[in-house]
Amino acid sequence: MEQHVLWWAGSLLEGLVLWRGVATGLFKRYTFFYFYLTYVLLQSWVRLLVFHGKPEWYSHVYWSTQILGGVFGYAVVWGICTHSLSPYPGAARMARSLLTAVFVLLITRVGVVAWGSELVLPAAAAEIERDVRAVQSILLVVMLLIYAYYRVPLNANLKGILLGYGLYISVSVMVLASRALLLENHGFVWRYLQPSAYAAALCIWCSFLWSPAAEAIPQPSAKAPIELDYAALASNTTRLFARLRLYLARAVRS
Amino acid sequence: MSAIAPFLVLGLLLGVLLAIWARRRLELPGLETKDVSDPDGALEFLRFELLPPATVDTLFSRDDWDFVHRGAPGRIERLFLHERTALVLLWLAETRRQMSGLMKLHRRAARSLKDIRPETEARLALRYAAFLIGCELLRLAVLLGGPFRVRTAVAHSASSARDLCAAFGRFFETHPHHAASVKVLSQTRF
Numbered sequence: 001m002e003q004h005v006l007w008w009a010g011s012l013l014e015g016l017v018l019w020r021g022v023a024t025g026l027f028k029r030y031t032f033f034y035f036y037l038t039y040v041l042l043q044s045w046v047r048l049l050v051f052h053g054k055p056e057w058y059s060h061v062y063w064s065t066q067i068l069g070g071v072f073g074y075a076v077v078w079g080i081c082t083h084s085l086s087p088y089p090g091a092a093r094m095a096r097s098l099l100t101a102v103f104v105l106l107i108t109r110v111g112v113v114a115w116g117s118e119l120v121l122p123a124a125a126a127e128i129e130r131d132v133r134a135v136q137s138i139l140l141v142v143m144l145l146i147y148a149y150y151r152v153p154l155n156a157n158l159k160g161i162l163l164g165y166g167l168y169i170s171v172s173v174m175v176l177a178s179r180a181l182l183l184e185n186h187g188f189v190w191r192y193l194q195p196s197a198y199a200a201a202l203c204i205w206c207s208f209l210w211s212p213a214a215e216a217i218p219q220p221s222a223k224a225p226i227e228l229d230y231a232a233l234a235s236n237t238t239r240l241f242a243r244l245r246l247y248l249a250r251a252v253r254s
Numbered sequence: 255m256s257a258i259a260p261f262l263v264l265g266l267l268l269g270v271l272l273a274i275w276a277r278r279r280l281e282l283p284g285l286e287t288k289d290v291s292d293p294d295g296a297l298e299f300l301r302f303e304l305l306p307p308a309t310v311d312t313l314f315s316r317d318d319w320d321f322v323h324r325g326a327p328g329r330i331e332r333l334f335l336h337e338r339t340a341l342v343l344l345w346l347a348e349t350r351r352q353m354s355g356l357m358k359l360h361r362r363a364a365r366s367l368k369d370i371r372p373e374t375e376a377r378l379a380l381r382y383a384a385f386l387i388g389c390e391l392l393r394l395a396v397l398l399g400g401p402f403r404v405r406t407a408v409a410h411s412a413s414s415a416r417d418l419c420a421a422f423g424r425f426f427e428t429h430p431h432h433a434a435s436v437k438v439l440s441q442t443r444f
């Protein structure tokens with residue numbers, strides 16, 4: 001019964017967010033996110049149809065669509081990153097380099113582990129989804145650190161997308177990692193925690209994406225263009241901090 | 255259990271970071287303007303108020319301590335030590351605050367530059383972290399050993415901070431549009 005309530009509530013909220021996205025024009029601005037949401041909505045209806053029509057296929061359909069959703073989640077992470085950092089070429093370049101390095105490294109590792117795994121469905125699928133979500137959570141952590149380091153402001157819409165998706169990923173990683181433990185001792189938690197986190201994310205999206213927010217990201221003024229020589233800036237700061245560190249190291253030893 | 259621990263830690267870390275980030279962004283939207291609202295002022299304050307050798311020498315001079323130690327009663331000695339420690343800690347905190355403000359200028363300039371080098375930025379971030387840790391260790395050393403035992407160390411720190419300020423000053427002189435653009439950005443409310 002509770003699962004049905006969660007399912008219907010989730011579908012209604014997804015529909016509401018999508019409808020507001022189309023009505024307010026946010027769909028065009030954040031296509032990466034609304035594409036993901038459309039996929040999730042369609043996926044849940046397909047699952048429902050399979051559940052009632054071909055119950056024996058359900059497990060395979062569930063896990064394959066779940067993994068595909070995880071892969072589409074990368075588009076959300078990448079979209080947030082490129083959209084929020086577009087006015088800051090320097091921070092964007094830094095983020096792209098870091099995210100690409102982390103992504104390639106982790107996805108290679110996940111691929112190698114999955115290739116050698118002897119698990120069968122659904123355990124193997126749960127493990128793959130857990131790894132996919134874990135990679136996304138590392139990417140989100142890197143992004144948050146870059147936002148904090150370069151003090152990148154986000155408008156309310158992007159904040160909402162990031163908060164909701166981050167919350168869902170954070171809970172998913174923990175739930176999927178402790179799947180075996182939860183299924184054995186706390187089946188209730190396993191059944192409801194991840195859908196509840198997704199419902200909470202939908203509430204956040206509903207609230208933050210109800211209307212378009214003004215782009216809070218300031219463009220550098222045309223009257224004061226930044227035409228700095230990065231090499232000079234970096235080498236000055238680097239050299240002086242190196243000296244500072246040396247002095248402080250001596251200080252600690254003395 | 256050990257296999258799932260890294261995932262639990264990762265999930266928790268992301269949750270905590272999100273909570274901190276959301277709280278900061280939602281409750282303090284104007285935070286950015288306060289930190290670097292006056293880059294020139296920060297530079298002047300460091301160069302002429304906090305870091306001149308005379309100021310540092312006076313602050314950490316053993317002469318005052320020797321004088322108090324020779325003739326004053328124990329209570330006065332303790333009071334002197336307590337107040338001088340508080341003064342040194344205040345000086346250290348203010349120096350660190352102003353230096354951090356100048357580092358923020360670098361980050362605000364760098365984030366908008368197209369030719370940024372990720373490896374240089376990463377190295378710089380690590381050095382900045384080392385500087386902050388060094389300051390914290392120095393603060394601990396002052397707290398544990400008193401202000402007069404770390405005199406040489408503080409003199410080194412002050413000297414390096416002076417160099418850093420001079421470099422920032424030279425940089426602003428050779429790139430006046432940089433200071434101007436930082437000011438324009440710092441006056442923008444988000």
